Amino acid sequence: MIKIKKTIFAIVATLSASGCxxxxxxxxxxxxxxxxxxxxxxxxxxxxxxxxxxxxxVSRTPQTPGQAQQDVAKYNLxxxxxxxxxMKGLSQEQFKQKMADYQKSAQTPLLIGVDQEGGLVxxxxxxxxxxxxxxQFAFPRKQYEDAEKVNPxxxxxxxxxxxxKNATLLRQLGINWNYAPDADYSNTTGGFIYDRTFGGGSYxxxxxxxxxxxxxWQHDNLVASTLKHFPGYGDxxxxxxxxxxxxxxxxxxxxxxxxxxxxxMQAGAxxxxxxxxxxxxxxxxxxxxxxxxxxxxIRDYCHYNGLIVTDALEMGAITDFAKAHGNLPVDxxxxxxxxxxxxxxxxxxxxxxxxxAVKEGKIKESQINASVKRILDLxxxxxxxxxxxxxxxxxxxxxKQPENPDHPSKPTDPTGSKKIVLNPVTYNQDKxxxxxxxxxxxxxxxxxxxxxxVDTKTNKVIATAVVGGKGEFTINVxxxxxxxxxxxxxxxxxxxxxxxxxxxxxxxxxxxxxxxQDEQQPIISQVSAVEKTVNYVPGYGVNVWALSNEKAIFxxxxxxxxxxxxxxxxxxxxxxxxxxxxxxxxxxxxxTQYLSDQNSTSEKPFKGILKVIYDGKGKVKLTDSKGxxxxxxxxxxxxxxxxxxxxxxxxINGKIYYRLGTQLQWIPSNYSxxxx
Numbered sequence: 001m002i003k004i005k006k007t008i009f010a011i012v013a014t015l016s017a018s019g020c021x022x023x024x025x026x027x028x029x030x031x032x033x034x035x036x037x038x039x040x041x042x043x044x045x046x047x048x049x050x051x052x053x054x055x056x057x058v059s060r061t062p063q064t065p066g067q068a069q070q071d072v073a074k075y076n077l078x079x080x081x082x083x084x085x086x087m088k089g090l091s092q093e094q095f096k097q098k099m100a101d102y103q104k105s106a107q108t109p110l111l112i113g114v115d116q117e118g119g120l121v122x123x124x125x126x127x128x129x130x131x132x133x134x135x136q137f138a139f140p141r142k143q144y145e146d147a148e149k150v151n152p153x154x155x156x157x158x159x160x161x162x163x164x165k166n167a168t169l170l171r172q173l174g175i176n177w178n179y180a181p182d183a184d185y186s187n188t189t190g191g192f193i194y195d196r197t198f199g200g201g202s203y204x205x206x207x208x209x210x211x212x213x214x215x216x217w218q219h220d221n222l223v224a225s226t227l228k229h230f231p232g233y234g235d236x237x238x239x240x241x242x243x244x245x246x247x248x249x250x251x252x253x254x255x256x257x258x259x260x261x262x263x264x265m266q267a268g269a270x271x272x273x274x275x276x277x278x279x280x281x282x283x284x285x286x287x288x289x290x291x292x293x294x295x296x297x298i299r300d301y302c303h304y305n306g307l308i309v310t311d312a313l314e315m316g317a318i319t320d321f322a323k324a325h326g327n328l329p330v331d332x333x334x335x336x337x338x339x340x341x342x343x344x345x346x347x348x349x350x351x352x353x354x355x356x357a358v359k360e361g362k363i364k365e366s367q368i369n370a371s372v373k374r375i376l377d378l379x380x381x382x383x384x385x386x387x388x389x390x391x392x393x394x395x396x397x398x399x400k401q402p403e404n405p406d407h408p409s410k411p412t413d414p415t416g417s418k419k420i421v422l423n424p425v426t427y428n429q430d431k432x433x434x435x436x437x438x439x440x441x442x443x444x445x446x447x448x449x450x451x452x453x454v455d456t457k458t459n460k461v462i463a464t465a466v467v468g469g470k471g472e473f474t475i476n477v478x479x480x481x482x483x484x485x486x487x488x489x490x491x492x493x494x495x496x497x498x499x500x501x502x503x504x505x506x507x508x509x510x511x512x513x514x515x516x517q518d519e520q521q522p523i524i525s526q527v528s529a530v531e532k533t534v535n536y537v538p539g540y541g542v543n544v545w546a547l548s549n550e551k552a553i554f555x556x557x558x559x560x561x562x563x564x565x566x567x568x569x570x571x572x573x574x575x576x577x578x579x580x581x582x583x584x585x586x587x588x589x590x591x592t593q594y595l596s597d598q599n600s601t602s603e604k605p606f607k608g609i610l611k612v613i614y615d616g617k618g619k620v621k622l623t624d625s626k627g628x629x630x631x632x633x634x635x636x637x638x639x640x641x642x643x644x645x646x647x648x649x650x651x652i653n654g655k656i657y658y659r660l661g662t663q664l665q666w667i668p669s670n671y672s673x674x675x676x
Contacts, residue, residue, distance in 0.1 A: 079111035099174025229275035232257025295338030
């Protein structure tokens with residue numbers, strides 16, 4: 001049994017004088033009795049699959065009054081994240097009571113997390129919940145440098161003291177998980193992550209800092225710390241707003257960027273957060289948070305058995321990835337990659353998706369059990385668990401139910417004094433998505449503030465986005481046939497809403513032609529039933545569409561990779577070819593690019609590792625499943641001498657091609673050499 005002694009922490013006089021802390025009688029009770037490993041294992045054996053998957057979710061708190069408590073109880077959520085919106089306008093006592101109410105609604109006690117790195121990522125001070133106090137809530141880099149100027153040699157001591165005091169403060173407020181310290185290294189002034197890193201002039205200096213600050217944050221098991229953003233953010237762009245990549249080699253990542261993470265893991269860090277950056281030389285397809293290869297580095301290379309959590313999946317890098325890959329269920333991908341906890345607000349859909357994936361054999365229930373074991377072990381270490389809290393049949397009181405829980409309160413129109421500045425609206429190539437971008441003046445809102453696009457007629461939220469670095473944001477709004485008037489609203493009422501308009505999609509002109517004018521006939525080719533095979537990402541399905549008025553509409557159906565289908569005719573809409581399935585009169589279509597013939601060009605199972613070989617300049621351009629090179633906007637390039645796993649092979653026009661990832665990622669054999 002893990003035994004954690006009850007500890008009462010006195011309030012530091014210097015901080016009390018600043019008004020930063022709660023009053024002296026509010027001591028920190030780190031733990032009560034704790035539970036045994038056997039009790040945790042018994043819970044895992046008895047809990048339903050849905051209950052266990054619910055524990056794997058940590059979510060931003062819904063802002064509809066009472067919704068968070070209802071959802072915590074209904075979905076058995078493992079944790080919540082608090083941001084500025086959860087703190088603003090509250091006294092410390094009111095906030096503490098709010099956290100207690102959340103815990104009361106939980107069958108299994110919650111991990112309640114916060115981004116309290118310091119500087120621009122200080123939710124406590126930015127929200128106004130806690131008064132700023134000199135360098136106490138500054139970035140560690142600044143804490144160190146300022147202390148060194150006053151008293152050379154004191155920098156690290158000051159940094160560690162602030163970490164200990166802030167951990168005590170967080171637990172007093174009801175928060176038990178901090179998404180800090182930042183273990184990234186960047187020496188590029190002005191880079192996205194630069195200010196948040198400790199620096200020190202070298203990766204080893206950052207590793208030395210991490211090794212010492214982890215125990216400071218985790219003192220007396222009050223708060224769990226988090227090493228982020230694995231395997232190292234470096235100088236990548238802002239993933240809040242879109243894709244970001246790094247082209248460093250695996251060796252460079254292992255011997256440089258990962259040094260601080262390994263130091264933190266060896267120092268006992270409770271958790272590791274995986275970034276959304278794509279590492280081209282490690283996994284050129286999946287963002288790190290969805291990549292099994294990256295997770296394998298944590299488990300196999302670093303030998304770490306603590307908790308792995310994704311960065312927030314509602315960030316632009318992941319929403320863009322999902323759209324580019326047929327709206328794949330990213331929650332399922334996150335679990336398949338090996339993450340223990342998923343940071344997202346989409347638990348209502350995601351839990352069912354993951355449960356379905358387990359039942360279909362795509363994810364082993366033993367993996368779910370292992371993740372839940374890590375989650376409960378951490379909660380036990382923090383003193384959150386009791387025997388009663390590990391009863392899957394325990395009844396909880398979620399409090400007053402929202403007036404309309406299925407349809408949360410309509411957003412209000414804030415009329416604060418702060419302004420949202422919008423850029424001209426832009427569109428994607430087929431004008432199906434409008435990009436509504438802009439900026440707010442507050443750079444510290446990064447990762448915290450949510451911007452919503454609201455239909456002015458229905459007052460319903462169409463799309464949302466997280467504010468990124470420098471206060472910038474981009475909302476991807478689906479374009480309707482008719483012109484739309486929308487409002488851009490912040491979840492911070494200090495910002496006045498602003499309106500803009502989105503052009504409707506251009507209707508295809510109706511063409512009446514003479515039957516003899518073949519070149520103007522609709523692009524339809526009639527064929528007899530031909531058997532083909534769905535060729536996509538192994539284990540996933542291809543969307544099935546209905547075609548109406550030259551528009552493709554998703555039917556909510558999918559056909560799994562590898563399934564044989566009969567094709568009756570094809571049709572091209574907006575440059576995309578669709579093939580009719582089922583029968584000659586059905587309105588069920590799938591994109592032709594995801595079909596392969598059952599002949600010499602069909603894929604054959606193949607596993608191995610290859611090395612890219614190229615004697616020219618630049619990089620090797622991958623092809624699609626038919627051996628065709630894409631335009632650069634859709635292409636993937638791989639560098640000479642890089643290594644990749646092979647998942648299949650096929651022969652096209654007498655030439656062998658190897659599949660590196662999805663069916664759109666093929667390399668001609670003459671540019672590669674099998675080494676295993």
